[in-house]
Amino acid sequence: MRNDYITVKGFGKSEIIIQKSRFITYVDRAETEEQAQDFINTIKQKHKDATHNCSAYIIGEHDNIQKANDDGEPSGTAGVPMLEVLKKQGLKDTVVVVTRYFGGIKLGGGGLIRAYGKATTEGIDAAIVVERKLHHIVKISIDYTWLGKVENEVRNSEYPLKEINYADSVEVFVYTKAEDEQRFTEWITELTNGQAEIEIVEKEFLEFEVK
Template identity: 35%
Template sequence: MLFDDTYQTIASPAEGIFKDKGSKFLAYAFPVENDSQARSHLADLYELHPKAVHHCYAYRLGADRMSYRMSDDGEPSGTAGRPILNTLYSRNVTNVLVAVVRYFGGTLLGVPGLINAYKTATEAALDSAEIVTRHYMNLYRLTFQYVLMNDVMRIVKEMEMPVREQSFEMECEMVVEVRTTLVERFVARVGKVDGLEAKLLG
């Protein structure tokens, strides 16, 4: 099978809510590209809900099923983070953080009740999210003399590569996104232009 460079994620933040026996479970879904973005969203939620008893979450990154983090934040082990993560797997979305903030209603829900609550709240947030297909990208910095501009722009246009940043002095620089499956073709084309250099970033 050829490596597939597409994945599904959510277009923008979304919310869902689930209530059971007085407890409220507020689910927040965010698109994230790395750990620091996820941590930043979690910090915002702690500020937004300082009185909540639990801030449980899970997120996964990339196509690898091993790239994830989760937290039960004081709930019995396996009753919060794991159901949130499993829902991300079953919905086949990645680069997504779902955090579920719980306000306790006074009645214990028990392990099955908790698993159901965190799973259902997560589903509610994902149901209200717009699911989009994205591509895995590698970032390359192109450096070249201004006279090569036409050659470079032809490659960028024909390979439909998004340009992240650019500066055109005598020495020009451009950062482009290259789909993972097109990297070999891209490198080959760059190699045919004398004086054009491409450096992989990150």
């Protein structure tokens, strides 16, 4: 499983007008090239009457899939600037489509590069940038006599509480970052006078907005 990375929270849409041309941006998360292509095709179908539907995406833990499409705009003036914005922001698993309705005024090469770059940036802002941080889910098995103290301490700590299962004993599930695992284990052990059973049961990403 990959480590922490930056991506978008989900679907986002924005629109700007530049020299009477409409630039409508659609952004979403895509974890496979097939998902990215499906998203692009959906937008193209939605805007079949548009002058251009330019696109870009970057996918994979090591950004191994990168594609850009100018869709009829002069070569290098749309898709590539869009892809560069994704790369500059350090985004992974992200697809963007900028739909343009020509307004009658030509922007020139530099103008197009700036326009598509700005449209992409605003679309990304609408989609909300998040950091996905890999956490371990730690199961704390304790006797009911410890529940009040452990639950109260965990809720007031830096470690997010996932859930509590009530059975013969109590199972408290808590998120902790890998590098904090030993410190967390020592804390719980001390808190319960060594009466807790502690084990990692799985891993999961938590998302945090990037301001």
